[in-house]
Amino acid sequence: MTTTSIRTCPLCEATCGLELTLDGGSVKVIRGDQDDVFSHGFICPKGTTLGRLHEDPDRLRQPLIKRNGEFVEVTWDEAIAVAGAGIRRIMDEHGAPSLAAYVGNPNVHNLAGSLYLRPLLKALGSPNVFSASTVDQMPKHVSSGAMFGNPDLIPVPDIDRTDYLLMLGADPYESNGSLATAPDWPGRMQAIQGRGGKIVSVDPRKSKTAKASDEHIFIKPGTDAAWLAALVTAVLEAGGPDLPDFMTGLAEAKAALAIFTPESVAAATGISGDITRRIAAEFATAPRAVAYGRMGTHTTEFGTLASWLADLLNAVSGNLDVPGGAMFPLAAIVTPKTQPGGRGFQTGRYRSRVGDYPEVRGEMPSAALVDEIETPGAGQVRALLVVGGNPARSIPDSGRVEAALDRLEFMVAVDPYLSETARHADVVLPPPSVLERAHFDVAFTSLMVRNTVNYSPPTFEKPEDHLSEWEILLGLAAAIQGTDLSIDQMDEAGAAALLAKALTNPASPAFGTDQVIAWDQVSRFTGPQRILDIRLRTGPYGDGFGNNPDGLSLQRLIDHPHGVDLGALEPGLPLASNNPDGLVHLAPSQFLADLPRLAKILEGSSDTFVLVGRRQLRSNNSWMHNIEVLVKGKERCTLLMHPADADSLGVAAGESVSVRSDAGEIRVPVELSDDMMPGVVSLPHGWGHDDPEARLTVAARRPGVNSNLLSNRTAIDPLSGNARLNGIPVELARVS
Numbered sequence: 001m002t003t004t005s006i007r008t009c010p011l012c013e014a015t016c017g018l019e020l021t022l023d024g025g026s027v028k029v030i031r032g033d034q035d036d037v038f039s040h041g042f043i044c045p046k047g048t049t050l051g052r053l054h055e056d057p058d059r060l061r062q063p064l065i066k067r068n069g070e071f072v073e074v075t076w077d078e079a080i081a082v083a084g085a086g087i088r089r090i091m092d093e094h095g096a097p098s099l100a101a102y103v104g105n106p107n108v109h110n111l112a113g114s115l116y117l118r119p120l121l122k123a124l125g126s127p128n129v130f131s132a133s134t135v136d137q138m139p140k141h142v143s144s145g146a147m148f149g150n151p152d153l154i155p156v157p158d159i160d161r162t163d164y165l166l167m168l169g170a171d172p173y174e175s176n177g178s179l180a181t182a183p184d185w186p187g188r189m190q191a192i193q194g195r196g197g198k199i200v201s202v203d204p205r206k207s208k209t210a211k212a213s214d215e216h217i218f219i220k221p222g223t224d225a226a227w228l229a230a231l232v233t234a235v236l237e238a239g240g241p242d243l244p245d246f247m248t249g250l251a252e253a254k255a256a257l258a259i260f261t262p263e264s265v266a267a268a269t270g271i272s273g274d275i276t277r278r279i280a281a282e283f284a285t286a287p288r289a290v291a292y293g294r295m296g297t298h299t300t301e302f303g304t305l306a307s308w309l310a311d312l313l314n315a316v317s318g319n320l321d322v323p324g325g326a327m328f329p330l331a332a333i334v335t336p337k338t339q340p341g342g343r344g345f346q347t348g349r350y351r352s353r354v355g356d357y358p359e360v361r362g363e364m365p366s367a368a369l370v371d372e373i374e375t376p377g378a379g380q381v382r383a384l385l386v387v388g389g390n391p392a393r394s395i396p397d398s399g400r401v402e403a404a405l406d407r408l409e410f411m412v413a414v415d416p417y418l419s420e421t422a423r424h425a426d427v428v429l430p431p432p433s434v435l436e437r438a439h440f441d442v443a444f445t446s447l448m449v450r451n452t453v454n455y456s457p458p459t460f461e462k463p464e465d466h467l468s469e470w471e472i473l474l475g476l477a478a479a480i481q482g483t484d485l486s487i488d489q490m491d492e493a494g495a496a497a498l499l500a501k502a503l504t505n506p507a508s509p510a511f512g513t514d515q516v517i518a519w520d521q522v523s524r525f526t527g528p529q530r531i532l533d534i535r536l537r538t539g540p541y542g543d544g545f546g547n548n549p550d551g552l553s554l555q556r557l558i559d560h561p562h563g564v565d566l567g568a569l570e571p572g573l574p575l576a577s578n579n580p581d582g583l584v585h586l587a588p589s590q591f592l593a594d595l596p597r598l599a600k601i602l603e604g605s606s607d608t609f610v611l612v613g614r615r616q617l618r619s620n621n622s623w624m625h626n627i628e629v630l631v632k633g634k635e636r637c638t639l640l641m642h643p644a645d646a647d648s649l650g651v652a653a654g655e656s657v658s659v660r661s662d663a664g665e666i667r668v669p670v671e672l673s674d675d676m677m678p679g680v681v682s683l684p685h686g687w688g689h690d691d692p693e694a695r696l697t698v699a700a701r702r703p704g705v706n707s708n709l710l711s712n713r714t715a716i717d718p719l720s721g722n723a724r725l726n727g728i729p730v731e732l733a734r735v736s
């Protein structure tokens with residue numbers, strides 16, 4: 001007999017609803033959930049593979065401990081105890097700064113990572129916290145922090161109502177979108193065109209997204225900030241609308257950007273002054289327009305400036321916080337910080353030991369991890385905890401990273417696979433499968449282009465003796481702290497504190513509710529479900545424990561498996577500004593101070609070739625290449641190159657070239673493509689499954705090469721600590 005399970009896909013930011021047809025304990029088929037209030041049946045090839053992930057024989061079912069160089073399976077109690085004791089030993093001998101944590105991307109896609117990393121990192125107590133954010137979106141946090149006072153107040157493009165979408169360095173046809181949660185980007189883009197709107201895509205490669213756009217403009221990698229500055233200048237020259245009083249700094253921004261004109265940036269960007277002026281005019285006169293930048297703009301040396309300038313362009317053209325422009329979602333789960341009138345945002349509260357990088361959101365640049373491990377002295381990192389991350393493939397200079405991992409005195413990995421990173425660990429703690437856990441997108445409800453909320457109960461019960469991932473994280477925290485509290489007691493204490501705080505928040509519908517009554521109600525759940533129930537009920541749409549009877553609670557979401565639609569985005573500024581003065585800062589001084597560095601690129605560059613990355617629909621960063629249906633077919637880890645460039649190098653399609661940067665060298669087959677801007681080559685990341693010590697049987701058959709052997713760990717956006725993964729100068733040569 002078959003049954004059905006409805007759940008949200010946790011693999012990317014699109015949050016598609018899935019319908020799983022089950023036959024006992026196995027998954028027969030996965031389709032898009034036609035009744036999902038947000039995705040309406042949309043699904044991509046990855047979403048159909050959750051059953052294969054669940055069944056993958058390489059997925060670890062039991063914790064591992066390395067003994068005499070070999071991994072052996074052990075019990076959960078033993079594994080957690082050994083992990084905790086190993087970390088404690090280093091902490092006692094060398095102090096907390098000798099510990100480090102790297103937390104990867106899957107943490108934002110699962111409840112455990114979203115809700116239970118904080119107590120674990122607190123238990124570590126080290127300033128050496130690294131994450132995938134600094135190889136990704138940290139520039140956006142920094143620009144939002146400075147402009148709106150809160151790094152999590154990120155405006156998203158209101159693509160369902162805009163008339164003009166200017167996309168820079170984003171390829172949602174492959175990635176399904178990022179920092180703009182919208183299942184079915186292709187359908188939503190077609191809808192813009194269907195209502196007479198226009199989409200312009202700016203990318204050094206004519207990507208699938210660019211082909212689906214109305215216009216594609218080639219841009220030289222790493223120069224988006226200069227181009228956006230010129231657009232702002234051109235819009236302001238033409239007048240621009242009157243801005244609301246709560247936006248401050250327009251005159252300062254205008255003066256500081258004056259040197260960036262459509263003509264002055266033309267040589268550096270490769271975009272003529274005429275085109276820039278035309279785009280500026282189109283953008284300014286479209287009824288509703290929005291500029292949206294992603295990986296291609298953020299993971300460059302000017303990531304923060306580009307992120308700021310995109311929002312500045314939205315602001316000065318009258319498109320910030322208005323329908324069809326860049327808007328702020330109001331998530332069902334709102335952290336207390338996103339209430340109006342905050343403390344503002346600061347970076348650099350402390351600095352990294354070796355590279356002297358400023359702390360950003362309590363993190364150090366991931367690119368700096370290597371030096372913190374390699375460089376002797378007080379505070380040298382000797383033990384590392386990796387949760388859901390693969391720094392051996394995903395961060396710069398990853399050849400050095402791997403050598404550094406080998407130097408560690410102790411390492412723990414929380415990962416379902418013996419990945420290229422986890423294989424270096426002394427203890428590996430695998431979470432249960434993706435289908436054996438509840439799901440809720442804590443982070444992405446704050447980034448949705450339409451306010452929506454969705455909860456998925458576990459599809460299968462986890463094996464009884466397998467710890468949930470949140471139990472692993474709390475168990476580790478307890479073992480590191482050496483506390484006598486049980487995991488359940490720690491969980492209870494955390495939830496009670498959260499509830500107490502929420503009930504004293506005057507903005508909450510639960511304000512003033514008796515804590516004993518509220519606790520009694522939420523405690524029909526435990527673990528992440530209880531935290532979710534608290535946050536839903538005390539959040540902006542919450543039932544307030546009866547104060548707002550039609551409001552949200554976890555039970556309400558359980559009763560609505562296809563999700564609850566909370567409506568289109570609504571203007572929220574100036575209320576949303578968390579700056580102490582309540583204003584939106586258009587010209588943060590630290591950004592103006594960084595402009596001279598940007599102006600230098602106007603002098604031109606002598607690089608012959610520049611490397612950029614790309615994403616591929618059937619891939620997910622470095623970790624889904626072990627699923628046969630996703631990797632079969634023609635070789636995908638190729639270097640895309642314009643035919644004229646190939647001619648000049650004397651290479652033919654399929655031949656290998658050597659690609660050399662100041663960090664390393666790789667060899668990779670060439671794929672010719674008219675879609676490439678001449679002088680620019682493109683290589684996907686996340687490949688390089690050639691490590692015999694990893695246990696990824698399928699991936700190892702199609703290893704590909706690791707593009708992060710080429711990214712340099714010192715090429716960093718100074719404002720955010722974000723790595724430069726796009727726009728890497730390289731030398732190419734034919735391999736004879």
Ligand SMILES: Nc1nc2c(c(=O)[nH]1)N[C@H]1C(S)=C(S)[C@@H](COP(=O)(O)OP(=O)(O)OC[C@H]3O[C@@H](n4cnc5c(=O)[nH]c(N)nc54)[C@H](O)[C@@H]3O)O[C@H]1N2
Pocket residue numbers: 103104105106110132135136295387388389390391393394395414415416417419431469613614620621622623685686707708711725
């Ligand atoms: N050159 C280059 N490098 C890049 C990028 C690029 O565009 N170009 N992109 C960057 C970006 S945007 C990102 S987000 C990073 C990603 O970088 P990382 O987060 O470091 O790496 P992932 O490839 O996402 O690997 C995630 C690991 O988590 C494990 N995992 C999967 N599910 C779970 C789970 O539920 N729990 C736990 N504990 N573990 C799980 C996987 O097995 C895998 O080992 O890569 C970055 N690196």
Ligand SMILES: Nc1nc2c(c(=O)[nH]1)N[C@H]1C(S)=C(S)[C@@H](COP(=O)(O)OP(=O)(O)OC[C@H]3O[C@@H](n4cnc5c(=O)[nH]c(N)nc54)[C@H](O)[C@@H]3O)O[C@H]1N2
Pocket residue numbers: 012013105136168169170171172174175176177178202203204205207219220221222223224294295296297300612613614615616617618619620621622682726727
């Ligand atoms: N299928 C699939 N989907 C994914 C992922 C995946 O690995 N595979 N990863 C997920 C993650 S973690 C993230 S962060 C998102 C990222 O989502 P996106 O940002 O949409 O994805 P990318 O494909 O990296 O798009 C970057 C684009 O920028 C272009 N580009 C490179 N350099 C420059 C530049 O200097 N300027 C401009 N204007 N463009 C440039 C590249 O050619 C590329 O087309 O995708 C998510 N979704």
Ligand code: SF4
Pocket residue numbers: 009010011012013014015016042043044045046047048176183
């Ligand atoms: S687009 Fe993303 S969320 Fe939707 S099915 Fe594909 S991987 Fe899952």
Ligand SMILES: [Mo]
Pocket residue numbers: 105136
């Ligand atoms: Mo990412």
